[in-house]
Amino acid sequence: MQKNGPFALAFHTLIVLFVLAPLIVVCLVAFTPQNTLSLPWDGLSLRWFAAVFHHPDFVASFWNSARLALFSATISTMLAVPSALAITRYSFRGRDALNALFLSPLIIPHLVIGVAFLRLFSFIGATGSFGWLVAAHVMVIMPYALRLILAALNGMDLSAEMAARTLGAGEWTVFRRITFPMLLPGISGGWLLAFINSFDELTMSIFVTAPSTVTLPVRMYMYASESIDPMMAAVSTLMIALTGVTMIILDRLFGLDQLLVGKG
Amino acid sequence: MGFLQLEQVSKLYGEFAAVRDFDLEIERGEFISLLGPSGCGKTTTLQMIAGLVTPTNGRITLDGRDITREKPARRGLGVVFQSYALFPHMTVAQNVAFGLEMRKVAKAERDRQVAEILSLVKLTSLADRYPREMSGGQRQRVAIARALVIKPPVLLLDEPLSNLDAKLREEMQFELRRIQRVVGITTIMVTHDQAEALSISDRVVVMEGGKITQVDHPYSLYEHPKNNFISSFVGKSNFLAARAMNEATGVSLRVDNTDLKIPATGSYPGGELCLSVRPEKIRLTDPAGAMLHGPVSSRYFLGNHWLLSVSTPAGEISVAVANLGAPPPSEGDITGLTWNIEECRVLAAEQESALQS
CATH class of the missing domain: 3.40.50.300 (P-loop containing nucleotide triphosphate hydrolases)
Known part of the structure; x- marks a missing residue:
């Protein structure tokens, strides 16, 4: 690999610093012993982390978000696997349209989707229902799972399935014993990506959550619009840590480049 | 069955x-x-x-x-x-x-x-x-x-x-x-x-x-390849344009300016024919009295044999010479070529042109 010159190295360092600076500042502020948002010049304190764990709304919202992300990521992955198989393996009328439809939530602003769901939910009387919240999340996070599974399917050698067939395996056995295990890295990567996206989703969730189903990002948004204190920084730090750990696991298991860029 | x-x-x-x-x-x-x-x-x-x-x-x-x-x-x-x-x-x-x-x-x-x-x-x-x-x-x-x-x-x-x-x-x-x-x-x-x-x-x-x-x-x-495609695809072969001199029995073929007596293995179609000779069936001889002769245009050493290309009036001919110790003529030397008549195949010429198109 080619080495960077001193100028390029300085440039890259600046870019990386620029991207990371806000996160670093938030993480530092979280450790302040003061009552205001300030850098911890005079000693470190975990009091704001403690405050988060003693704030029942935040704890409840965290579990809401976790439960929501777990359900919606699992359901969207279960929908994405057969969809991806249909799109890559079969040619039928409207295949491209279907593919575009499945991926469209990526390009439609979440604000628009949120308003649309708000109208729909109040129309069918689903406001405040956890099930319908899951459905809304499934719609916006499925494209992430689908994209990864599509990439995995496109890179897969079909002859392994043919070989299994010649060895006496029926269609279902081929899927269960060969296709699914070979796709597993793509599927689990898709699941994790969907999970993170659901856990982080704010714009749409603002419109469709009810007091009993408020997610963590929505709770933070509500809290921050009333008052700003270092507890927000502590929550943010926890979320950054959680996402970071997930990303490291993803990278160790499958390689992030391969998951996010696809095998081409 | x-x-x-x-x-x-x-x-x-x-x-x-x-x-x-x-x-x-x-x-x-x-x-x-x-x-x-x-x-x-x-x-x-x-x-x-x-x-x-x-x-x-x-x-x-x-x-x-x-x-x-x-x-x-x-x-x-x-x-x-x-x-x-x-x-x-x-x-x-x-x-x-x-x-x-x-x-x-x-x-x-x-x-x-x-x-x-x-x-x-x-x-x-x-x-x-x-x-x-x-x-x-x-x-x-x-x-x-x-x-x-x-x-x-x-x-x-x-x-x-x-x-x-x-x-x-x-x-x-x-x-x-x-x-x-x-x-x-x-x-x-x-x-x-x-x-x-x-x-x-x-x-x-x-x-x-x-x-x-x-x-x-x-x-x-x-x-015994049945056509030019097979003789060129299975192994290598030289193709020489030829003409049957006696169309009824097909025993004599005219290749370039030489008459070749070919043992009758069936009647050959009249008109343009093509003679296929494998490179390893051709021997190098004195130019005088050889079937064809010309200068060596290229020579490659392939370990167990040499691959020569000889420019003759009938076209470029590839010759494989087993490596028996003495190196064959070098590039530019005039050499004669000969082979046993039984070891070449007679094929219809159309097949070749069809293949090349």
Whole structure:
């Protein structure tokens, strides 16, 4: 690999610093012993982390978000696997349209989707229902799972399935014993990506959550619009840590480049 | 009636015929090669026998049973794919055991048969490895073991050696034949490599443009190719434009300015003909009294032989000279060429022009 010159190295360092600076500042502020948002010049304190764990709304919202992300990521992955198989393996009328439809939530602003769901939910009387919240999340996070599974399917050698067939395996056995295990890295990567996206989703969730189903990002948004204190920084730090750990696991298991860029 | 029989088998993709009117009878225990350039329909033929492609027309019977429309899982043939198609998430032993598992063979019996076949392909020590931890040649052996362990009536090999480097390919070629002999299994191999086909098959089926052009034993195929395509595809050949002097009996041919008496092996068609001579059948002689002569235009040393190109009035002629110690004439030297009349083939000239177009 080619080495960077001193100028390029300085440039890259600046870019990386620029991207990371806000996160670093938030993480530092979280450790302040003061009552205001300030850098911890005079000693470190975990009091704001403690405050988060003693704030029942935040704890409840965290579990809401976790439960929501777990359900919606699992359901969207279960929908994405057969969809991806249909799109890559079969040619039928409207295949491209279907593919575009499945991926469209990526390009439609979440604000628009949120308003649309708000109208729909109040129309069918689903406001405040956890099930319908899951459905809304499934719609916006499925494209992430689908994209990864599509990439995995496109890179897969079909002859392994043919070989299994010649060895006496029926269609279902081929899927269960060969296709699914070979796709597993793509599927689990898709699941994790969907999970993170659901856990982080704010714009749409603002419109469709009810007091009993408020997610963590929505709770933070509500809290921050009333008052700003270092507890927000502590929550943010926890979320950054959680996402970071997930990303490291993803990278160790499958390689992030391969998951996010696809095998081409 | 052959053990495996293909009758008038065709595969059409719209207007395009990938395989047309394929007729072949294969005896039990035979090793058959389907040889041809890419796109000649050899792989499609193999896939139709395996059941991975459904023929448009025709009939395939195995041991008297019509299998034309049977699913691959029910045919029970052993297939080795070009990419080996090993299951990457299973160990060697699990890969090999897969077919037995599908046949609901009990665990103990399965283990015994897997061990037996792995020892046949000399992989016993690697049973617990994953395919990604193995070399190309080893993966190839796993693929063969996996196909053979179900005791299929026929083994189908799709370009089995094309992913191996030259040295390994030669080794595996004879290894393949050894295994085939030990098991005594009827085998069909698809290849585009004529050396491979000639060295290990009982019979070679040459295909071109979806059709069979010749079916023969390797030696007769090489010595008596039916047309220019075969003589240039199977080995190398020099083609000389010729004319029959006596059209009725066809015993005398005019090549360039020389008359060649050719033993009558049948009547030759009148008009333009073509003479095919293999490079290794030509001898270098004194220019005086030689059939053709001219300067050596290029000379390559290939280890066990030299490859010379000689510019003669009849065109550039390739000559292979065995390396017997003394180097042949160098570039620019005038040399004479001669060969035994019985060792050249007479073919109709149209075939060549059709091939070149």
